[in-house]
Amino acid sequence: MAVSMETLQNLLQQLNTVSPSDMAPLFAATRQVKLDAGETYIREGDSARKLAYLEKGIIRAYAVMNNGDEATLFLRCEGQFIASHDTIIRQRPSRFIYRALEDVIMVEIDYDQLEAVLRENPRLEPLRSYFLQLMLAEALDSIEAFVTLSPEERYLQLLESRGDMVNRVPDKYIASMLGVTPVSLSRIRKRIHSRGKQ
Amino acid sequence: MAVSMETLQNLLQQLNTVSPSDMAPLFAATRQVKLDAGETYIREGDSARKLAYLEKGIIRAYAVMNNGDEATLFLRCEGQFIASHDTIIRQRPSRFIYRALEDVIMVEIDYDQLEAVLRENPRLEPLRSYFLQLMLAEALDSIEAFVTLSPEERYLQLLESRGDMVNRVPDKYIASMLGVTPVSLSRIRKRIHSRGKQ
DNA sequence: CCCCGAAATTAACATTTGTTAATGTCATTT
């Protein structure tokens, strides 16, 4: 377990309610997982309850629609948690697929194991609330963007807030995350550029 | 505190990890709140950290956009929790407004008080995870609808899943929650009806 | 070095949505 978890450890130490020594049993239950670019982390129908912290790379969560097209729900990169929602918060097989867009290094824990650790170390409970709140805050930001911004404005906001990531990901995934087609995103980009140069 | 909390009590008792006797200190910190239709529960800039369980009525959470228009983030009705997100999960003044669309009865607890109760009764911690997970699941469903469905399909889905509520709320709020204008929702309804009668 | 395939762009057209404004509807008030 003596892997490169510096970033995660730093993150957790900011939770001042949890002392570093408390965290030993937690890290004992984690393992490092590496994925190659293009590799699937969680399959549709998968029942594993995985929670992971991304140290490197990008993971895309997407749904396969009725017509066979894919819809990207979100992208997660370094410093973010990724969780199999359906299995963890609804206790049912995953409707979504999680796939690495780049080579990925992450620290993984099985949620059932995490719960066992939490039962025996109640002082660690704030950790659970912490990542649930992180994911909820992100989800609510996303909803806010959908109801308050146009597709073009959502793209501009994404460029500002996560421009580095946008440049590492094929546009078609950005498009479906914004709720538009790749063709439409291409036109949006053209519109922005033509306005910017005048 | 001996108010009509049957539904909330029933709900919490389904969390088998928490025994009814454990819950006494929790309910001691709650109070019943009533709102008239049209009354504001949380104002923009408000810093109160409120968490409430809706026993009756509907509350709308919305943002005021740059142009002055309002964008409905979501509607909550009987049996759902409502939380001031910005103050609770980001610890900053609320960007959103929460307003009753009908006369409302709810059970309220201040989140700081809840945290104090949880510190002294660690066995109640699952409650926190429980409502965080509920709200996260709802938020993710909403995102999924935005990336996989058209406005018309989102409206049909809403009719199916919460048709009772749709009929209790002015269409303009439904429209902005779906990410479209009231004019567009009216056309969507017309399209659905004309197709349905042929 | 060329070929291939995936991705992005562009084009053309249909559909949908946004915008503004007028009209209709309905409940409440006066």
Add this chain to the structure above:
DNA sequence: AAATGACATTAACAAATGTTAATTTCGGGG
């Protein structure tokens, strides 16, 4: 009964998006 105000519908036009298909770009594999 008339007037008011909020909401929904409709109309007309502009703008954006969806769809399909052709074209271009670009990097990797042979």
